[in-house]
Amino acid sequence: MSEDGNRLGAELSLRVVMFHEAIARRLGVSNSEHKMLDLVARHADGITPGELSAATGLSNAAVTKIIDKLVAADYVRRERSSRDRRSFRIRTTPHFQQTSRPTAAGLARRIEEMNQGFDQEELAAIGRWITGVIEALKVETERLESRGR
Amino acid sequence: MSEDGNRLGAELSLRVVMFHEAIARRLGVSNSEHKMLDLVARHADGITPGELSAATGLSNAAVTKIIDKLVAADYVRRERSSRDRRSFRIRTTPHFQQTSRPTAAGLARRIEEMNQGFDQEELAAIGRWITGVIEALKVETERLESRGR
DNA sequence: TAATTTGTTTCACCTTAGTGAAATAACAGG
DNA sequence: CCTGTTATTTCACTAAGGTGAAACAAATTA
Numbered sequence: 424m425s426e427d428g429n430r431l432g433a434e435l436s437l438r439v440v441m442f443h444e445a446i447a448r449r450l451g452v453s454n455s456e457h458k459m460l461d462l463v464a465r466h467a468d469g470i471t472p473g474e475l476s477a478a479t480g481l482s483n484a485a486v487t488k489i490i491d492k493l494v495a496a497d498y499v500r501r502e503r504s505s506r507d508r509r510s511f512r513i514r515t516t517p518h519f520q521q522t523s524r525p526t527a528a529g530l531a532r533r534i535e536e537m538n539q540g541f542d543q544e545e546l547a548a549i550g551r552w553i554t555g556v557i558e559a560l561k562v563e564t565e566r567l568e569s570r571g572r
Numbered sequence: 573m574s575e576d577g578n579r580l581g582a583e584l585s586l587r588v589v590m591f592h593e594a595i596a597r598r599l600g601v602s603n604s605e606h607k608m609l610d611l612v613a614r615h616a617d618g619i620t621p622g623e624l625s626a627a628t629g630l631s632n633a634a635v636t637k638i639i640d641k642l643v644a645a646d647y648v649r650r651e652r653s654s655r656d657r658r659s660f661r662i663r664t665t666p667h668f669q670q671t672s673r674p675t676a677a678g679l680a681r682r683i684e685e686m687n688q689g690f691d692q693e694e695l696a697a698i699g700r701w702i703t704g705v706i707e708a709l710k711v712e713t714e715r716l717e718s719r720g721r
Numbered sequence: 722t723a724a725t726t727t728g729t730t731t732c733a734c735c736t737t738a739g740t741g742a743a744a745t746a747a748c749a750g751g
Numbered sequence: 752c753c754t755g756t757t758a759t760t761t762c763a764c765t766a767a768g769g770t771g772a773a774a775c776a777a778a779t780t781a
Contacts, residue, residue, distance in 0.1 A: 436610075437611070443585055443711050461585075551689075568594055622727090633730075634768070656728080657776085
């Protein structure tokens with residue numbers, strides 16, 4: 424799956440991006456708001472605005488505004504950090520969890536079903552593969568962002 | 573890989589989106605321009621502005637402007653369609669192919685390498701799985717866009 | 722060949738996303 | 752406690768991304 428794999432990967436990438444956007448529209452947030460939301464959601468222990476701007480490359484001001492909108496939508500809340508009272512920990516609200524789950528549920532169910540067609544070894548391989556791809560994406564994104572080619 | 577698979581999927585999705593954005597920045601185009609570029613790139617035989625607005629949900633005016641920018645960057649060109657001379661076929665330029673390949677090459681190579689760790693059956697399963705996921709994404713995106721839940 | 726429709730672009734405009742700089746408030750070190 | 756620093760927000764502003772309506776030009780139909 425070499426050259427062919429490349430095409431598959433590109434297609435997957437585009438489809439993921441478009442799905443991501445569709446979810447955003449459904450949640451009533453913009454793409455950057457959704458990305459931010461995703462980032463927050465993946466930190467169960469909360470994440471600070473500063474970390475968010477570092478992670479996204481956006482200015483602090485931009486992050487503040489996005490958080491404001493997410494707070495207004497009741498997807499996220501600010502909790503003053505106990506150790507540093509200048510700072511906040513941003514975390515998702517129950518409302519977000521309840522709202523976001525069903526929107527992605529259709530896809531989850533569909534993939535679930537599809538997975539029935541694979542045996543245990545295959546599923547294990549697929550799991551390993553995805554983990555590897557995530558790592559690769561992380562490293563390569565980093566590389567593209569920072570130093571030249 | 574059920575609940576766990578969900579988390580993996582979310583992580584994969586976010587990483588893909590962020591990688592996509594990193595590539596866009598590298599190519600010097602905006603996210604929507606990049607999405608459009610991707611869409612064009614996947615149609616070797618070219619695609620019309622009308623089809624592009626249908627595919628993205630953007631207005632014709634928006635598509636025209638994005639194409640203008642992509643043309644200015646020499647990533648894409650308009651070829652008058654032979655059968656309908658009002659219309660164009662948009663296709664990527666050699667310059668795009670030369671520019672875009674190396675930016676994604678790092679990831680491709682890395683995944684290539686990773687694939688060495690899988691045998692033929694596993695790779696085949698992974699390929700089938702990806703194809704299935706793409707289909708699922710397509711259907712679910714469609715569903716989210718159009719009719720309610 | 723006139724009338725209508727279709728594909729795309731141009732125009733004038735609005736909204737949203739993002740910025741840098743100043744303001745606020747809490748921290749860390751002497 | 753001052754002093755300087757750090758985390759975040761507020762403010763005033765610019766630029767991007769988008770829209771609908773009008774304008775064109777080629778295609779289709781009658």
